[in-house]
Every structure is written in structure tokens, then in C-alpha cells.
Amino acid sequence: MPEQLPGHRPTLEAVAERAGVSRATASRVVNGGDGVRAHLVEKVREAVLELGYVPNPAARTLVTRRTGAVAVIIAEPEIRIFSDPFFSRQIRGISKELTAHDTQLVLLLVEDRGDYDRIERYLAGGHVDGALAFSLHTDDPLPAITRRVGMPTVYGGRPGWTAGSGEHGGIAYVDADNRGGAREAVRHLLDRGRRRIAHIAGPLDQTSAVDRLDGYRDVLLDADPALIAEGDFTATGGAEAMAALLERCPDLDAVFAANDLMATGALRVLRERGLAVPADVALVGFDDAELVAETADPPLTTVRQDIEGMGRLMAQLLLRTLNREQGDRAVPASVVTPTALVRRGSS
Amino acid sequence: MPEQLPGHRPTLEAVAERAGVSRATASRVVNGGDGVRAHLVEKVREAVLELGYVPNPAARTLVTRRTGAVAVIIAEPEIRIFSDPFFSRQIRGISKELTAHDTQLVLLLVEDRGDYDRIERYLAGGHVDGALAFSLHTDDPLPAITRRVGMPTVYGGRPGWTAGSGEHGGIAYVDADNRGGAREAVRHLLDRGRRRIAHIAGPLDQTSAVDRLDGYRDVLLDADPALIAEGDFTATGGAEAMAALLERCPDLDAVFAANDLMATGALRVLRERGLAVPADVALVGFDDAELVAETADPPLTTVRQDIEGMGRLMAQLLLRTLNREQGDRAVPASVVTPTALVRRGSS
DNA sequence: CGGGAGGCTGAGAGCGCTCCCGGCGAACGG
DNA sequence: CCGTTCGCCGGGAGCGCTCTCAGCCTCCCG
Known part of the structure; x- marks a missing residue:
């Protein structure tokens, strides 16, 4: 050049x-x-x-009213955001898809509630054509904002408050089959002959955690409530939950953790207590997180979801919406992607 | 609204x-x-x-020739990018600083070498006012690109090929005092009475890895080359390096790993071999990575760097450059931030 | 009371592009 | 050979904003 x-x-x-x-x-x-x-x-x-x-993109945007950019909003105040490989892979998928369609990725990190004003101004300003957002908590102000400013948005993970379609048209999202995956994990443990199967749940203000818990309950209809402990999707939280479970139910012979990070925490506690995995306690995680599941000792049996694919799907859904004619107000259908059990040494 | x-x-x-x-x-x-x-x-x-x-930002940009946006270029083809907490925290710092100055963050992920054309077109297109880029490898085409299109850029981590100032003005970067931190880590091990101190280096095409190795050598002038193994900044790589070191030097009594992830890998191998940490082998990491260093078993002694602060600094440097008058061609001075040894159980 | 200075305001140009529309030439049918 | 259609090109308006510059009005000083 x-x-x-x-x-x-x-x-x-x-x-x-x-x-x-x-x-x-x-x-x-x-x-x-x-x-x-x-x-x-x-x-x-x-x-x-x-x-x-x-x-000159500014001149072009001025007349076409298209920016060729999409916002990715991450409203996770915790450190998890990136350190959880989940987000990184999803972003990677999004990035690939957007790049392939010559669309830019504007990253919007939400640090505290006050930031939502900024986000609203930004979206209202027409800097971007659409938005992608993640794992809403139940009281998240984001959907109200995107609706108010009329910003096409696709969510990653089923939003908390809308089981079906909301009052004013549904909300588009992409999610893994968390419930189905959880069912498969628990059934697998049953197949292995386990009878006292505990569950370390994620934070229950997130639908993925709720769905996985529901899947667990689907299979274990009469599950002892003492066998369920709530974690926070971190290794430390998993360790604490594991300790609590062992306290309450020393006779448990299997654990299904709602993600791999918590499973590694559980693993550490089990080892500390001299319990062999899987001989004494079988362990199954969720996510098939790279650098975590496979490298754990023993390697984790876990439920794999195509995270990068979900990211791509989110971007595809959004781009398809954006390329529709203006008049067409239809909300794109949401997508639930399949999961698959990956058997390794921990069960 | x-x-x-x-x-x-x-x-x-x-x-x-x-x-x-x-x-x-x-x-x-x-x-x-x-x-x-x-x-x-x-x-x-x-x-x-x-x-x-x-x-309307497009109209404004058209006349002011300022976009109010900055590109963050991540040219790490590996998975590390986000899963290494290092990047996430730095991005977080950058995001905070940019937000405070009403500037947007456009994320540019480089997947393969072909992407550099796209990056060049993007930067040349005037979508952004400046760029932030990370941890260049020695043969990275990025500096040539940013120079060619005249894009003000600040690098995270000292670039590989320019010890001082290049032919056409230096390159601005922000880096931690890797060498000094490494020296402190090794001295600490000496103070603990260790005499056979090994080093697990990072990939030596990255200056941070080279600098840490240099710091190690500064203190151990006559270090046995067999005591040095190259890893890749991942836990698995650290484990492999540790195994190799034990093979070559079964008598080693301390290990300084160039980052915490590799230190955890080393930890696992040491445990497998029945070597107690720190009793048999003392271990020191680098980064003070959250969810890693402190939660390791035993918790890692490590060298802390203010990663988020470095991110902020990068953004500050860039914004300062952008707000200078047009004529002013001076490149901002680079900044090296201090490190600090954090003593925990592993040494 | 006159003149100059200085603070505010508005008219208008123009940033670089897209797209509508009118015109023109070629091609084709009658 | 003339009228009509159609394909292609250029003129020009206009997207929404900033910023220069000229003009006005007030105020102050001599």
C-alpha cells in the first residue's frame, strides 16, 4: 500500500x-x-x-445510516468476565463472524450500575447498528434500554424474566441446552452406579445455573435438598460448596458441578479429605473449559457446549436482523444449541 | 429519557x-x-x-476528524488471549480509562496472518484515532502497519526489535519491570538458602519472557544452563518444563517460573513426584494472577505487577498523544512500572 | 456624548459520501 | 428510417454537524 x-x-x-x-x-x-x-x-x-x-466511514455512515459496527456489552461486574474462558471463546466466535461480514466489534464493559446511563447514551447515539449482550441477571436494566432506544439486540444465554415472549415481542437469545446437558450428566452418574449424587449449583440468579439445577432435578425427582449447594461459578466457590456438602452428606458418592471451575475446586477439597476420584466420589463438570477440564487431575468428565459456535450464532442472528428491510419488525427466533457429554477420568 | x-x-x-x-x-x-x-x-x-x-457521531466525526474511538489490537493467535487473566485485567484498565474520557474501545482480534491486511485497511480508514496493541513477537508486522498509516499507537509490553529508539522515532510502550522483578524473586530464593535454583522461562520470542530470564541470570551469573527450561506460559507447558528439569537436575531445590500458570503446572508435577513444596523445592511465580496464585496449594509466592494500572497507563499515554496539537510529533515516553514480591506459602 | 473594544450570535460553507433523477447514446422493433 | 426502450453516466442535493467570520449590541473610556 x-x-x-x-x-x-x-x-x-x-x-x-x-x-x-x-x-x-x-x-x-x-x-x-x-x-x-x-x-x-x-x-x-x-x-x-x-x-x-x-x-471515509463517517461520511458513509452519515448518509447510509449504517455504522458497520456492533456493540458487545458485558455487564458482569465480577472478575470472571474474561478469566472465565467461557466469555473469551464466545467473544472469539462473535469476532470471527463479525469480521467475516466486515463489521466491527465495539466492546462495552459495565463496571457499575451508573454505567448504564453511559450505555444508553451510547446506544441511542447511533454509534452501532446492533448489540450483543450476555448472561443477564434477573433485574438487569439492559433489555429496557435496548427496547427504549430501539436497538436490535441478541442475548447470550436465556434472559431471566422471559420464559416465552414478553409483552412487546420476544427477546432473541442463543443458549446451550443446559437442562438437557445436566440431565445427561446425572444419568451418566446413575449409569455408573452412583446413588447419592450431589449438585454444586451456580449462582441462581443466572438462568444457566437454574437450568442445570432443573436438569439435575428432572432426573433425580426425589433428590435430597441437602445434596444441593450453591456456588458462584468460581473454583473457590466450588471448594466451599464441596466442603459444605461433605459436612452435610458424608455418604455422597458423586457430584455434578454446574461448571468446570467449580469442579476443580471440588476436586481439591475431595483430595484434601482423602477421597479418591472417581473411586470414592465421581465428579462431572460442565463447559469442557479448555486448560481446565482436560488438564485437571484426573481429567474431568464434563458436558461440552460449542461456545465459540454460540458466539457465531449470536452474531449471525443479529446480522440477519440488521440486513432485513426496515419495515420488517419480526424478532429473530432464538436458538438452543445441543450439548454433549465428554467422558474422562473423573467418573 | x-x-x-x-x-x-x-x-x-x-x-x-x-x-x-x-x-x-x-x-x-x-x-x-x-x-x-x-x-x-x-x-x-x-x-x-x-x-x-x-x-450524531458520524456527522461530528466528518467535520472534526476525530472519532472518539481507539482500537485495541490483540494479535495473540493462541487461546491464551483471554483465558490468561493478564489480558483481561489489562483490558479492564484500558476500558476504565477510555470510558472516563468518553472514548470507545474497538476490539480487533487477529486470528491469522492474513488478518493484518484487514487491520491495515481498518486503521487506514480512519475508524479510530489511535491504537493499543499487545505483546508483540519479534517478527510482528504491526509496527510497520501503524507507522505506514500514521496511527498513534502505544504497546503493552516492550516490543521485541527495538531496544532503544527505532530509525524513525521510538515506539511508546508500557511494561512492568520484568527484569527487576525476576531479580527480586531469585534473590528471595537465595535468601531462603536455596542454591540450585531452576528457571522455567516463557516463550523467548516475547520480551517479557526474555527480560525475566535476564533478571534470573543477573543474580545467578554462573547459572547452570541445565537449570533453565523454556515453557509457553501455560500450565501444561509449565508441567512439561518441570518434568524436563527434574530429569536433568534431580537435585534442584527451587524453581522460579516466569508466570503463575506455569508455576501451577510445575506444582502439579512436583506433587506427582512426591516432592514437597516448599520443603523440598521452593517455588516462585510471576504475575500474581487472580484465582491462580492465591488459590494454589500451597499459595504461590509470586511477583505482583499492577496489570490493570498498566492498562490505564497505556490508555493515558495514547490519549495524551491524541490531545496534543497536530504539529507536535513527539512520541510519548515509555513507562516501566514497578513490581513487588508477594510472599506466600510456596517458598 | 462619541468612538472603540469586546462579547455574543447567526449565516453559511463545507466535511466526504450516497443516491435520486435526468439525459444521452445505443439498440431494437416497426 | 424514426420512435421507444433500456443501460449507463453525471449533476446535484443533502446527510448532521462544526467552525469561521462578519455583524450587532453593549459597555466603557475619553
Whole structure:
């Protein structure tokens, strides 16, 4: 590519002049070249290359009312956000899909509740065409905001308050089959002959945690409530929950943890107490988190979900909505992706 | 905030009309209100509120030639990117600082080498005012790109090829005092009476790994080369390196790992071999990674760096550069932040 | 009381692009 | 050979904003 010319960047006007055509024709070529005779297309392309022309996105946005950018809103006040590989992989999937469609990713991190004003102003300002948001908690103000400013939004993870469609059209989301995956995990433990199967749940203000707990209960209809402890999706939380469970039910012979991080915490506590995994206690996690599940000792049996694929799906859903005609108000259907049990040494 | 009005968003023109002033005056008020009489300011502010006016960023950018956005380029093809808490915390710091200055964060993930063309086009397109980039490898094409398109850039971590100032002005970066921190770690092990101190280095195409190795050598001038093994900053890599070290030097009595993730891998191998930490082998890590160093068993002695602060610093440096007058070509000075040894149970 | 200075305001140009629409030439049918 | 259609191109308006500059009005000083 040519060096930046001194002074200002070349404009479409300059390209047109050099190619000996009008600005309109130059614009047509830059945007695909339909309806322009071949030799003119060629001339304009040359001029673009020679001048090192790059379209000015602001000018383009001003008239098309499209920014070619999408906001990714992460409203997780905790450190988890990135350190949980879950988010990183989902973002990676999103990024790939957006990139493939020449769309930019604007990252909006929410630190505290006051930030929501900023988010609202930002979305209302028309900086982006749509938004992707994650794992809402039950009282999250985000849906109200996106609705108010009319911003097309796709959520990652089923939102808390809407089982079906809300009052004003449903909300689009992409989620894994948490409940089904949990069922499979527990059934697997039953198949292994386990009878006192405990569950370390995630924070129950998140639907993924609730769904996994529900899946556990689906299979263990008469489960002893003492066999259920709530964690917070971190290793430390998992360890604490495990300790509490052992206190209450020393006879347990299996644990289904709602994610792999908590499973590793549980693993540590079990080892400390001299309990062998899986001989004394079988353990199953959830997520198949890289650098965690496989490298655990013993490697974790876990429920895999295609996290990166879910990210891609979120982006696809959003982009499809954005590319619909203006009048078309239909909300895209939500998608639930399948899970799969991965058997390793811990069960 | 008022609901989105039917049809189009209100423009500055509409605000001006409603307030009974000219568009110019309305603009002045929206941008701070200097030099406008108080009662007019009041009137315009009211009109803004009543109409729910939000400035159109594209129009503004078109004339000011400022986008109010900064690119964060992450060119780490590995999974590490986010799962290494290092990046997440740095991004968090960056995000905080940018938010405080009303600047947006555009995330650019580089998946493979072909992506660099896309990055170059993006930067050349003037979508952003500046860029922040991370941990360059020695042959990274990024510096050439940012220079070519004249994009102000601050790097996280000292770039590989430029010890001092390059041919055309130096490159601004923010880095921790890796070498000094490493020296302190090794001295600490010496103070504990250790004499056969091994080092698990990071990938030596990254300057942070090189600097930490150099710090190790600064203190152990006559270190046995067999005591040094190269890892890759992951737990698995650390485990492999540890195994290799034990193979070569069964008599080692201490290990300084170039990061905490590798230290945990080493820890696992040591335990497997029946070696007690710190009784048989003392262990020191680097980073003070959350959810890793403190929760390890035993908790890791490690070298803490203020990662989030480094992120903030990167953003500050960049913003300062951007707010300089156009003519001022000076590159901001790079910053090296201090480290501190945190003593825990592993040494 | 006149003149100059200085503070506010408004008119208007213009940022770089897209897209509507009118015109023009070629092609084709009668 | 003329009228009509159709494909292609250029002129020009306009997206919403900022900013310069000229003009006005007030105030102060001589």
C-alpha cells in the first residue's frame, strides 16, 4: 500500500478525477461496480490503488445510516468476565463472524450500575447498528434500554424474566441446552452406579445455573435438598460448596458441578479429605473449559457446549436482523444449541 | 429519557428551532456552552431534554476528524488471549480509562496472518484515532502497519526489535519491570538458602519472557544452563518444563517460573513426584494472577505487577498523544512500572 | 456624548459520501 | 428510417454537524 500522502487523505473526488469519471461512478465502483462498464471499473480501480484511497466511514455512515459496527456489552461486574474462558471463546466466535461480514466489534464493559446511563447514551447515539449482550441477571436494566432506544439486540444465554415472549415481542437469545446437558450428566452418574449424587449449583440468579439445577432435578425427582449447594461459578466457590456438602452428606458418592471451575475446586477439597476420584466420589463438570477440564487431575468428565459456535450464532442472528428491510419488525427466533457429554477420568 | 420519536431522530436544527436560537449556538451549548449567555444555554438544554436529542457521531466525526474511538489490537493467535487473566485485567484498565474520557474501545482480534491486511485497511480508514496493541513477537508486522498509516499507537509490553529508539522515532510502550522483578524473586530464593535454583522461562520470542530470564541470570551469573527450561506460559507447558528439569537436575531445590500458570503446572508435577513444596523445592511465580496464585496449594509466592494500572497507563499515554496539537510529533515516553514480591506459602 | 473594544450570535460553507433523477447514446422493433 | 426502450453516466442535493467570520449590541473610556 502506498505511503500516506502528505496533507490529507485522498477523497472519492480525487479518485474520480484521476480516473476521468464522475464521483457517482467512482462511488459505484468502490461499492461493487454494478452497472458500470468494465473499462471504467478498471480505470477507477487503478486510481484507487494509485492514490491509496480508503473510503471515509463517517461520511458513509452519515448518509447510509449504517455504522458497520456492533456493540458487545458485558455487564458482569465480577472478575470472571474474561478469566472465565467461557466469555473469551464466545467473544472469539462473535469476532470471527463479525469480521467475516466486515463489521466491527465495539466492546462495552459495565463496571457499575451508573454505567448504564453511559450505555444508553451510547446506544441511542447511533454509534452501532446492533448489540450483543450476555448472561443477564434477573433485574438487569439492559433489555429496557435496548427496547427504549430501539436497538436490535441478541442475548447470550436465556434472559431471566422471559420464559416465552414478553409483552412487546420476544427477546432473541442463543443458549446451550443446559437442562438437557445436566440431565445427561446425572444419568451418566446413575449409569455408573452412583446413588447419592450431589449438585454444586451456580449462582441462581443466572438462568444457566437454574437450568442445570432443573436438569439435575428432572432426573433425580426425589433428590435430597441437602445434596444441593450453591456456588458462584468460581473454583473457590466450588471448594466451599464441596466442603459444605461433605459436612452435610458424608455418604455422597458423586457430584455434578454446574461448571468446570467449580469442579476443580471440588476436586481439591475431595483430595484434601482423602477421597479418591472417581473411586470414592465421581465428579462431572460442565463447559469442557479448555486448560481446565482436560488438564485437571484426573481429567474431568464434563458436558461440552460449542461456545465459540454460540458466539457465531449470536452474531449471525443479529446480522440477519440488521440486513432485513426496515419495515420488517419480526424478532429473530432464538436458538438452543445441543450439548454433549465428554467422558474422562473423573467418573 | 424520552421514547424514540416516530420517524427520524431529532437533529441539532430541531433543537435550535425549539430553543429559538441558531444551529451554531445550539452546537456551542451541546459542546460545553462557553461564550453563550446563561438564559440561552438554559433554553437549549431544555430543548435537548424535551426532544431527547443525541448528537450524531458520524456527522461530528466528518467535520472534526476525530472519532472518539481507539482500537485495541490483540494479535495473540493462541487461546491464551483471554483465558490468561493478564489480558483481561489489562483490558479492564484500558476500558476504565477510555470510558472516563468518553472514548470507545474497538476490539480487533487477529486470528491469522492474513488478518493484518484487514487491520491495515481498518486503521487506514480512519475508524479510530489511535491504537493499543499487545505483546508483540519479534517478527510482528504491526509496527510497520501503524507507522505506514500514521496511527498513534502505544504497546503493552516492550516490543521485541527495538531496544532503544527505532530509525524513525521510538515506539511508546508500557511494561512492568520484568527484569527487576525476576531479580527480586531469585534473590528471595537465595535468601531462603536455596542454591540450585531452576528457571522455567516463557516463550523467548516475547520480551517479557526474555527480560525475566535476564533478571534470573543477573543474580545467578554462573547459572547452570541445565537449570533453565523454556515453557509457553501455560500450565501444561509449565508441567512439561518441570518434568524436563527434574530429569536433568534431580537435585534442584527451587524453581522460579516466569508466570503463575506455569508455576501451577510445575506444582502439579512436583506433587506427582512426591516432592514437597516448599520443603523440598521452593517455588516462585510471576504475575500474581487472580484465582491462580492465591488459590494454589500451597499459595504461590509470586511477583505482583499492577496489570490493570498498566492498562490505564497505556490508555493515558495514547490519549495524551491524541490531545496534543497536530504539529507536535513527539512520541510519548515509555513507562516501566514497578513490581513487588508477594510472599506466600510456596517458598 | 462619541468612538472603540469586546462579547455574543447567526449565516453559511463545507466535511466526504450516497443516491435520486435526468439525459444521452445505443439498440431494437416497426 | 424514426420512435421507444433500456443501460449507463453525471449533476446535484443533502446527510448532521462544526467552525469561521462578519455583524450587532453593549459597555466603557475619553
